[in-house]
Amino acid sequence: METILIVDDQPEILHSLERQLREQYRVLTALNGAAAIDLLRAHETAVILSDQRMPGMTGVEFLARSIEIRPDAVRILITAYADIQASIAAVNQGRIFYYISKPWEPEELDLIVKRAAEQYRLVMENKRLSAELREANRRLEDENRSLKKTLAAGVSLEEVIGNSPRMLRVKKLVSKILDTSTTVLLIGETGTGKEILARAIHSNGCRRDRPFVVQNCGAVPETLLESELFGHVKGSFTGAISDKTGIFELADKGTVFLDEVGDMSSAMQIRLLRVLQEGEIKPVGSAAVRHVDVRILAATHRNLEEEVRTGRFREDLFYRLNVYPVLLPPLRERPEDIQDLAAFFLEKYCSRLKKRMKGVSEEVIRLFRSHSWPGNIREMENEIERAVTLADQDAALTPDLLSPRFHKFTGGAESGTGTGSDLKAEVQGIEKRRILEILERNSGNISKTAAELGLSRQGLHKKLNRYGIQAKNL
Numbered sequence: 001m002e003t004i005l006i007v008d009d010q011p012e013i014l015h016s017l018e019r020q021l022r023e024q025y026r027v028l029t030a031l032n033g034a035a036a037i038d039l040l041r042a043h044e045t046a047v048i049l050s051d052q053r054m055p056g057m058t059g060v061e062f063l064a065r066s067i068e069i070r071p072d073a074v075r076i077l078i079t080a081y082a083d084i085q086a087s088i089a090a091v092n093q094g095r096i097f098y099y100i101s102k103p104w105e106p107e108e109l110d111l112i113v114k115r116a117a118e119q120y121r122l123v124m125e126n127k128r129l130s131a132e133l134r135e136a137n138r139r140l141e142d143e144n145r146s147l148k149k150t151l152a153a154g155v156s157l158e159e160v161i162g163n164s165p166r167m168l169r170v171k172k173l174v175s176k177i178l179d180t181s182t183t184v185l186l187i188g189e190t191g192t193g194k195e196i197l198a199r200a201i202h203s204n205g206c207r208r209d210r211p212f213v214v215q216n217c218g219a220v221p222e223t224l225l226e227s228e229l230f231g232h233v234k235g236s237f238t239g240a241i242s243d244k245t246g247i248f249e250l251a252d253k254g255t256v257f258l259d260e261v262g263d264m265s266s267a268m269q270i271r272l273l274r275v276l277q278e279g280e281i282k283p284v285g286s287a288a289v290r291h292v293d294v295r296i297l298a299a300t301h302r303n304l305e306e307e308v309r310t311g312r313f314r315e316d317l318f319y320r321l322n323v324y325p326v327l328l329p330p331l332r333e334r335p336e337d338i339q340d341l342a343a344f345f346l347e348k349y350c351s352r353l354k355k356r357m358k359g360v361s362e363e364v365i366r367l368f369r370s371h372s373w374p375g376n377i378r379e380m381e382n383e384i385e386r387a388v389t390l391a392d393q394d395a396a397l398t399p400d401l402l403s404p405r406f407h408k409f410t411g412g413a414e415s416g417t418g419t420g421s422d423l424k425a426e427v428q429g430i431e432k433r434r435i436l437e438i439l440e441r442n443s444g445n446i447s448k449t450a451a452e453l454g455l456s457r458q459g460l461h462k463k464l465n466r467y468g469i470q471a472k473n474l
């Protein structure tokens with residue numbers, strides 16, 4: 001039953017209205033604007049019905065003030081014929097739903113009040129639905145967020161490829177702390193496998209059945225990072241429309257992987273230190289601390305010792321994170337792993353792209369071994385994904401499938417590389433290697449190369465064609 005407030009300075013009118021409406025509504029009455037305002041403050045009200053002519057506050061003035069207190073209530077003004085002109089402007093601006101002129105027919109009043117109550121119900125229903133929708137969306141977002149961060153958590157140690165002495169050392173080191181809650185600091189250049197190793201540590205340890213949640217601490221504004229990590233309470237800052245659980249709580253009894261931990265601001269470093277020291281977090285805007293049980297794995301491509309020396313990273317936090325450092329060597333320092341990694345990624349992308357391929361050619365491995373891999377394993381993975389995409393069904397992964405930086409200058413025809421079995425082939429092999437060498441030195445410039453070899457440009461072109469040499473610039 002909706003509440004209706006009736007305001008009129010004449011008690012007889014007030015009571016006759018009350019009698020008429022009390023069957024269908026809960027009726028409140030007031031003899032003047034001031035008393036009506038007190039009632040509004042105390043009661044949620046659907047419809048306000050006010051006389052215009054009253055001593056003190058007029059009906060229009062009272063209705064205007066009622067907006068502040070009950071913005072959603074539907075307002076009706078009762079006005080004598082003589083006052084209509086004066087009230088029209090107020091009706092137009094004052095968010096008044098309707099006016100009733102005196103004298104009124106009881107059925108007419110019934111109908112208008114009924115419509116007003118209906119309108120109020122609709123507005124409230126609408127509000128409730130949008131609030132529910134907002135809440136549902138927020139929950140979905142939260143769920144989505146934790147799902148995304150937890151997804152693909154399972155990595156076995158065998159999936160971390162590498163049998164080079166340096167990788168074997170890394171794996172041995174890691175195997176010792178799987179079933180502990182020791183904080184591990186993974187250090188390495190971009191693409192060296194810090195995240196895959198963190199996942200492997202989590203999914204082979206005693207917390208494997210609990211969440212593994214990743215947070216990148218670089219490139220996230222401080223306030224956002226704080227609320228991501230620790231959560232916030234509703235209203236703690238603009239835009240905090242509801243409570244949010246931080247990832248330290250989402251990951252309770254599991255693992256939090258703090259990526260790019262060296263990029264945290266000094267204020268965030270202090271807050272993280274508190275988690276590491278006390279196992280406590282404080283959501284933004286909340287006074288209460290909460291206890292969390294998480295294992296922290298952290299990664300950085302920075303030299304944190306250097307950052308400590310230059311004052312950019314807190315020394316106390318460094319010691320808390322650096323309990324068990326694991327250094328991931330760059331790919332150029334473990335060429336022994338190249339073959340295995342290439343085969344692994346070939347298989348991975350063949351199955352993903354539904355292709356059959358004949359393996360990685362020797363030539364490609366040779367090119368890979370002489371490459372410096374600034375993007376490390378991720379760079380190789382991308383290179384192979386690209387090659388598999390380009391390759392024909394049943395082909396082998398050959399140099400022509402690689403991106404230009406791998407074959408600035410390559411010999412396409414394998415003939416005449418000088419096996420020594422016949423003189424002509426041997427001479428041609430020497431000639432080809434000499435041309436490639438001088439072409440390389442002159443960055444592919446045909447005129448300079450020709451001049452140096454004592455050939456005409458045309459003559460050089462003929463030889464390039466014969467040996468299948470393509471001069472490609474990056």
Ligand SMILES: Nc1ncnc2c1ncn2[C@@H]1O[C@H](COP(=O)(O)OP(=O)(O)OP(=O)(O)O)[C@@H](O)[C@H]1O
Binds near residue numbers: 161162191196
């Ligand atoms: N030893 C490995 N065996 C198999 N795949 C690997 C290995 N190392 C890295 N990868 C793959 O290479 C890609 C990059 O690895 P990852 O994301 O772990 O590197 P990262 O060190 O975290 O890099 P960044 O510092 O740029 O974030 C991933 O797709 C990962 O699965």
Ligand SMILES: [Mg+2]
Binds near residue numbers: 194195259
């Ligand atoms: Mg990473």
